[in-house]
């Protein structure tokens with residue numbers, strides 16, 4: 505990979521649980537469940553543990569559902585994890601990574617899936633680990649690439665956040 509590792513980048517992560525529900529949709533989950541913020545280390549690396557999320561149906565009761573019905577499309581989103589990655593001097597990146605093997609990768613109802621697919625490597629529970637019940641776990645790796653911000657972009661971002669004075 506070209507470029508330099510970015511230390512102290514902020515990685516903001518949110519995802520549904522293994523049943524496809526975000527914390528804000530599911531009163532059984534504590535507030536902030538499956539949400540986290542991480543800072544890359546001096547080598548630009550980050551790690552965290554989570555559950556493999558499930559795909560979910562988008563709401564189908566309103567106009568969005570009507571449009572999908574008229575188009576003959578299903579309501580499934582492929583399983584994914586949301587990321588927002590930012591660092592000083594770089595254009596922030598907001599994206600979603602999809603889980604390899606999800607049955608809706610090729611037909612995500614928002615046409616969102618491209619090539620950002622997490623390949624999961626399965627591991628059996630290591631001998632000696634006392635976790636009960638013993639379950640296999642998965643590891644994966646994904647490298648984010650941030651684009652350095654130009655002076656023109658920097659000025660445009662500054663102007664977009666310009667202070668608006670209250671009238672009167």
Ligand SMILES: [Fe+2]
Nearest residue numbers: 520581584586
């Ligand atoms: Fe989502």
